[in-house]
Amino acid sequence: MVPRCQVEVLYFAKSAEIAGIRSETISVPQEIKALQLWNEIETRHPGLADVRNQVIFAVRQEYVELGDQLLLLQSGDEIAVIPPISGG
Amino acid sequence: MLLFEFGIYSENNRLPLKVKDMNEVEEKSKDIIKFTSEKLSVDEVSQLVISPLCGAISLFVGTTRNNFEGKKVISLEYEAYLPMAENEIRKICSDMRQKWPVRHIAVFHRLGLVPVTEASVIIAVSSAHRAASLEAVSYAIDALKARVPIWKKEMYEESSSSWKRNKECFWATSD
Numbered sequence: 001m002v003p004r005c006q007v008e009v010l011y012f013a014k015s016a017e018i019a020g021i022r023s024e025t026i027s028v029p030q031e032i033k034a035l036q037l038w039n040e041i042e043t044r045h046p047g048l049a050d051v052r053n054q055v056i057f058a059v060r061q062e063y064v065e066l067g068d069q070l071l072l073l074q075s076g077d078e079i080a081v082i083p084p085i086s087g088g
Numbered sequence: 089m090l091l092f093e094f095g096i097y098s099e100n101n102r103l104p105l106k107v108k109d110m111n112e113v114e115e116k117s118k119d120i121i122k123f124t125s126e127k128l129s130v131d132e133v134s135q136l137v138i139s140p141l142c143g144a145i146s147l148f149v150g151t152t153r154n155n156f157e158g159k160k161v162i163s164l165e166y167e168a169y170l171p172m173a174e175n176e177i178r179k180i181c182s183d184m185r186q187k188w189p190v191r192h193i194a195v196f197h198r199l200g201l202v203p204v205t206e207a208s209v210i211i212a213v214s215s216a217h218r219a220a221s222l223e224a225v226s227y228a229i230d231a232l233k234a235r236v237p238i239w240k241k242e243m244y245e246e247s248s249s250s251w252k253r254n255k256e257c258f259w260a261t262s263d
Contacts, residue, residue, distance in 0.1 A: 012169055013239035014251045056259045058237065061172040065259065080169055080237070084253035084260035087168070087197065087238025088150050088209050088229055 002029045005075040009041060015055060015081040018047040030073050034059075037079065038066045048081075056082045115139060118192045119181040121174055125200040128207040137192035142214040146221035148229045150209040152202050160245040164202045169237040173197075176236045180228055184213070187227065188220040195228065197238060208240070234258045 004027050011019045028040055034057055042048045057064040058080040059071055073079075120136050134145055152164050181193045194212045202208045211228045215221035232238075233256040243249045253260060 010169065012237070013167060013241070054253075054260045058169065058172055061175055063235075063259070080172065082169070082237055083239065083251065084257045085233075085235070085237055086240045086252035086254050086257075087166070087173075087236045088233040088254070 002031070004028060005030050005073050005077070007073055007075070007077045007079050010078060010080040012081065013083045015048060015051055015083050018050065019045040019081075028073060032071055032073065033067075034064050034069045034071055035066050037071060041081065051083060054084050058082050115141060115191075117185070117190075118194075119178060120192070120194040121177050121181075122194075122196045123168060123170060123173070123199055124196065125198065128196050128198050128210050130207070130210055133194050133196050133210040133212045136194045137212045137214040139191045139214050142191050142216055142221075144216070144218035144221045145212060145214045146218070146225040148209070148211040148225045149207050150229070151207050152204045154204045156242060156244075159242075159247060161204060162243045162245050163204060164208060165241045165243065165249075166197070166199045166202060166208060167239050167241075168197070168199055173236050173238055177232065180231045180236070183231065184224045184228060188215065188224045190215045190220050190224050193224075193228070195232070230256060 006025050006027055008023055008025050010023045011021060016022050026040065026044070028037060038052065042052065052066070055066065057066065060077055064071065130147065130149055134147055137145055152161070154161050177195050184190055184193060191214045196210045198208050209232070211225055213221040213224045213228065215224070233254040235258055240252050241249050242252055
């Protein structure tokens, strides 16, 4: 049985409009690949498939691409869905 | 969306100064980062980086244009992932200090609605001589556009609004 944890997912810009929320707490395996984490999120909000190729994660405020990187998560960790930025 | 003022002041004692006489006080380099929904002031930001050791202050001011691809833009609306945006800007300041002998750095970004012609970002950098601050300011705005988690939405007069994407964004290629 893979241990799980409760992480907070934050949505911004277009992803927040699609998901209809700014944040939520979800239960995920403590060890999970970035792409698998995205799939969990997309399952909850199928509309996010539209932005799958444009977004990146920020895990504990560090950028992580939606790929094979193995994430080691703890309860309370913050995961942000980051659409293409446009500051400045 | 909750908008609030959030200022960070951090001291960065990177350049120790020899005390030449009893009146000269060691001046610590400052990185001043602020997010606010209020109108930005070029005067206020440039005042923050003044130093008696510096002969140059360079500024970048980003303002809202009234047009995009033939559409009339009424205003921009900005949002940010605040704690991470501050940290990314702090990292940019650190990079600047590794590359150039700059003294003080101030980065102010506005959040919420920014009407056309008003400033959305002001970056001010001071240095002893002008080459360093001119180059550092240019680097700073390019880096901000590439990696700081801030988003803007353009509100058009005739059509629906759209979330913009910087060409500098380091992970998303243009359509």
